[in-house]
Amino acid sequence: MTIGFDVITIFPEIFHAYLSESILKRAMQNEFLDVKVYNLRDFTTDRHKTVDDYPYGGGAGMVMKAEPIYNAVQAIKTDALERLIVMLSPQGKRYNQTMAETMSQEKRRILFICGRYEGIDERVRECVVDEEISVGDYVLTGGELAALVIIDSITRLIPGVLGSKESTKEESFSWGILDYPHYTRPPKFNEIKVPDVLLSGNHKEISKWRRREAIKRTLLKRPDLIEESKLDRDDYDILDELRRCSLG
Ligand code: 4GN
Numbered sequence: 001m002t003i004g005f006d007v008i009t010i011f012p013e014i015f016h017a018y019l020s021e022s023i024l025k026r027a028m029q030n031e032f033l034d035v036k037v038y039n040l041r042d043f044t045t046d047r048h049k050t051v052d053d054y055p056y057g058g059g060a061g062m063v064m065k066a067e068p069i070y071n072a073v074q075a076i077k078t079d080a081l082e083r084l085i086v087m088l089s090p091q092g093k094r095y096n097q098t099m100a101e102t103m104s105q106e107k108r109r110i111l112f113i114c115g116r117y118e119g120i121d122e123r124v125r126e127c128v129v130d131e132e133i134s135v136g137d138y139v140l141t142g143g144e145l146a147a148l149v150i151i152d153s154i155t156r157l158i159p160g161v162l163g164s165k166e167s168t169k170e171e172s173f174s175w176g177i178l179d180y181p182h183y184t185r186p187p188k189f190n191e192i193k194v195p196d197v198l199l200s201g202n203h204k205e206i207s208k209w210r211r212r213e214a215i216k217r218t219l220l221k222r223p224d225l226i227e228e229s230k231l232d233r234d235d236y237d238i239l240d241e242l243r244r245c246s247l248g
Contacts, residue, residue, distance in 0.1 A: 003158055004034040004109035005151055006083070007144075008072045010051055010116060012037040014144045024152065027161045035151065036076075043072040052117050061118030069113055069124050082108040085130045086150075088143030089115065092132035095150060097173050099133075103150070104157040112150070114143035176229035177218040180210035212238050219243070 007015055015037045019028060027033035041049040045067075052062040073085065084106060093099075103110065113120070113129065125132065135146040155161055157168060172179045183194040197209045215238050218225050231239065 001158055001160070002031055002034060003104065003106070003154060004081075005036070005147075006076050006109055006111040007035065007037045007114060007147055008040050008069060008076075008112065009037065009114040009142075009144055009147075010040045011114075011142065011144055012039050015148065018148050018152075023161065023166075024155055027155050027158070030160070032158050032161045033151075033155050038072055038076060040068050040072055043075060044068045045071075055118065059118075064115050064117055064120040064124075066121035066123045066127075069120070070128060073111065073113075073128050076111065083111045084108045085111045085113065085128055087113045087115070087120070087125065087129040087132045088135070088146035088150075089120075089132055090134050090137065090139055092134035094137075095133050095135045097153070097176070100150070100153040100157060104154045110150075110154075112143065112147040114147055116142045172214040172218075175231065177214050177225055177231075178222055180214040180217070211235065212242075215239055216242055 009015065015035065019025065019035055024033060028035070040051050044050055051065055051068050053065050055061070055063045077083065113124065133146070133150065135149045140146060162168060168174055183198060187194050187199065195209065197205050200206070211234075215231075215235060218229070219239065219242055226239070
């Protein structure tokens with residue numbers, strides 16, 4: 001299985017830098033991941049390679065022009081592959097792990113339009129974009145980091161991308177709750193000992209402890225996640241008990 005992304009940006013190096021390290025680099029080498037990065041300036045027609053202009057109605061900052069983006073999308077589409085065209089912006093649908101899971105099954109290539117400046121000409125939304133996505137309620141200087149967040153979170157879900165040691169199978173977020181606490185050597189650090197159960201070698205007890213700690217943390221730090229999570233009967237028993245003894 002391989003997932004394909006196309007990216008339109010005025011800063012292609014941001015992608016080359018992140019994709020040439022670690023797991024995403026390996027995913028590219030092993031052909032689980034294909035990313036093609038296009039420089040928006042290559043799709044301009046004036047000699048200054050202009051991608052922005054003053055806002056109609058006045059005001060601060062510049063607006064990204066519609067034509068270069070439209071031309072880039074048309075040029076990329078000439079290979080006749082199916083594509084989902086995504087624009088990153090704070091006005092988009094809030095991205096989460098469930099969307100990452102859904103998009104990791106996507107048969108189409110995913111094309112990201114990464115904007116800069118104060119905004120993108122509204123007609124890009126109307127004429128080009130299939131989906132507008134936000135990675136969180138904050139403003140970035142460009143869509144590039146948001147696109148990388150999505151590429152990263154989807155790619156690590158592709159079977160084979162992570163080694164068995166890094167697998168997402170046991171990941172708490174795969175059932176919608178927070179991760180359990182992790183420890184490594186030394187057994188005592190700053191007077192704090194690693195919980196005995198983790199040194200016991202009893203894998204059944206270790207699993208039970210981790211599940212309980214994950215649920216405890218979620219109840220404490222992100223109670224909003226509990227309702228949407230995929231907990232089983234045993235988990236609900238743990239949850240009830242934790243609620244009764246107020247997280248002891
Ligand atoms: C996406 C893009 C935040 C997000 C962005 C987000 C670039 N900021 N929360 N900034 O996913 C004006 C033109 C803002 C593009 C956009």
